[in-house]
Amino acid sequence: MDGPRDVERAGGACCSNLDLRGLSCPIPVLRVREALESGVNELRVLAEPASVANIIRLAQSKGCQVEFSDSTGTTGRPSPGGEIRIKRLPAENKRRDNL
Amino acid sequence: MTSLNQAPVEPAVRGTTKGRDMDAIAARLVYQQRLFLFGTGAAVGIAALWLMFAGNPPNMGFCIACFSRDIVGALGFHRASAVQYLRPEIIGIVLGAALAAMVGGEFKAKGGSAPLSRFVVGFFIMVGALVFLGCPLRMVLRLGGGDLNALVGLAGFVTGIIPGTILLRTGLNLGAARTIRRADGVVPVAVALVLLVLIFARPIADAAAGGPVFASTSGPGSMHAPILLSLVAGLVVGILAQRARLCFAGGWRDLILVRDWSQLVGYMTILVIVFVGTAATGRFHVGFAGQPIAHTEWVWNFLAMALVGLGSVVIGGCPLRQLVLAGSGDADAGVSVLGMLVGAATSHNFIFAAGPTGVPVGGKVAVLVGLGVVFTIGLLLRGQTQDGA
Numbered sequence: 001m002d003g004p005r006d007v008e009r010a011g012g013a014c015c016s017n018l019d020l021r022g023l024s025c026p027i028p029v030l031r032v033r034e035a036l037e038s039g040v041n042e043l044r045v046l047a048e049p050a051s052v053a054n055i056i057r058l059a060q061s062k063g064c065q066v067e068f069s070d071s072t073g074t075t076g077r078p079s080p081g082g083e084i085r086i087k088r089l090p091a092e093n094k095r096r097d098n099l
Numbered sequence: 100m101t102s103l104n105q106a107p108v109e110p111a112v113r114g115t116t117k118g119r120d121m122d123a124i125a126a127r128l129v130y131q132q133r134l135f136l137f138g139t140g141a142a143v144g145i146a147a148l149w150l151m152f153a154g155n156p157p158n159m160g161f162c163i164a165c166f167s168r169d170i171v172g173a174l175g176f177h178r179a180s181a182v183q184y185l186r187p188e189i190i191g192i193v194l195g196a197a198l199a200a201m202v203g204g205e206f207k208a209k210g211g212s213a214p215l216s217r218f219v220v221g222f223f224i225m226v227g228a229l230v231f232l233g234c235p236l237r238m239v240l241r242l243g244g245g246d247l248n249a250l251v252g253l254a255g256f257v258t259g260i261i262p263g264t265i266l267l268r269t270g271l272n273l274g275a276a277r278t279i280r281r282a283d284g285v286v287p288v289a290v291a292l293v294l295l296v297l298i299f300a301r302p303i304a305d306a307a308a309g310g311p312v313f314a315s316t317s318g319p320g321s322m323h324a325p326i327l328l329s330l331v332a333g334l335v336v337g338i339l340a341q342r343a344r345l346c347f348a349g350g351w352r353d354l355i356l357v358r359d360w361s362q363l364v365g366y367m368t369i370l371v372i373v374f375v376g377t378a379a380t381g382r383f384h385v386g387f388a389g390q391p392i393a394h395t396e397w398v399w400n401f402l403a404m405a406l407v408g409l410g411s412v413v414i415g416g417c418p419l420r421q422l423v424l425a426g427s428g429d430a431d432a433g434v435s436v437l438g439m440l441v442g443a444a445t446s447h448n449f450i451f452a453a454g455p456t457g458v459p460v461g462g463k464v465a466v467l468v469g470l471g472v473v474f475t476i477g478l479l480l481r482g483q484t485q486d487g488a
Contacts, residue, residue: 022209022275024415025349029357049205050344053132056125058357066125
């Protein structure tokens with residue numbers, strides 16, 4: 001399985017960017033999980049509306065802090081798609097799996 | 100995937116909400132989606148009951164597979180005279196999804212993610228659905244009406260989803276779709292509008308044959324709710340299903356893959372509403388034998404829905420979700436729907452489709468072949484494409 005390449009380049013430590021637009025479900029969620037499990041501490045994700053909530057739920061279940069900025073939709077109105085910033089919290093703060 | 104991995108992310112993100120409490124926004128988004136799923140499930144359940152009371156076939160208020168098949172028959176692409184009718188529900192779903200996507204700023208024309216493989220998988224999903232006699236949505240409606248054959252189907256459906264999730268875990272990826280021209284993504288909407296005109300115009304081109312547009316005078320195709328009610332129900336379901344991203348295959352897949360049960364909320368709500376509705380009106384009959392538009396060959400109910408489950412995971416959504424995506428500008432989902440339509444015509448022309456008396460030999464062979472073909476497609480489409488998409 002191909003991991004996000006820059007994660008490997010960064011030695012699995014720092015931050016990573018993922019563009020998950022155009023991928024059909026559930027590949028975006030799997031990519032984010034893969035990245036988080038490979039030890040990335042900070043992740044910036046570009047996602048389409050359909051995958052945003054799924055990615056956020058996954059990140060929260062992994063005990064990460066999630067920030068979200070919506071991008072402008074195709075008609076100029078805000079849509080729920082956009083950029084998700086995921087930060088891994090220190091282990092002791094980790095929320096229990098709430099799914 | 101590639102280019103943006105190297106460059107810092109800066110593209111189409113405008114109008115950000117930086118400064119506000121983003122964690123709260125994220126949490127609200129998740130909560131909203133679950134609420135939407137519950138509301139959508141309730142609306143679909145009520146719509147299905149209403150359509151059934153108003154004339155749609157028993158335990159078939161809605162069925163994406165059966166109704167698509169009826170449309171294909173109405174247009175003369177198969178000759179099973181009992182299942183021909185231009186079902187306004189399907190047209191309503193596509194138009195409703197398009198409307199919701201456009202108003203919500205989510206209409207995005209895209210395509211190029213393994214279209215022909217999706218066509219083949221869509222074809223076999225329909226073959227499976229017509230051997231079981233229902234898409235995942237009708238399976239839930241049948242279950243709500245007490246049809247225990249649907250329970251066997253559900254077991255098969257989930258069993259088919261499991262190898263699908265294994266394929267996903269080991270790298271199944273149909274590839275990223277690219278943005279295409281808006282006009283290209285609008286084609287399914289245009290087709291739906293043409294069909295809408297045909298519903299009211301009912302042209303007869305071949306007077307001797309009496310069609311097209313054909314309409315059954317007996318059998319399930321002759322049983323239907325009033326056109327406007329069907330159309331409005333379809334529109335409402337299309338709008339809500341787009342907002343809630345309702346998908347039964349996705350529900351089980353996410354439960355198995357990432358232990359996320361959210362998506363199942365919608366379908367569980369449908370099940371409960373239909374159970375209550377049929378019980379309250381004396382239509383709830385529990386058992387295997389004598390169920391409306393169903394057969395009791397449990398091996399084939401199981402395997403047929405396993406094929407539907409596996410196929411739905413491979414192409415990223417059940418038949419309802421494919422219709423909704425097609426309406427939202429996803430040309431690949433549109434190709435899946437075309438595969439489903441051809442699969443429906445083929446199922447009746449080649450006598451694959453089951454009936455109340457059982458499954459024809461051709462249908463059994465087709466389900467087994469379908470399982471092999473769909474799994475092979477899943478195996479072959481793992482890893483990344485040459486350009487890394």
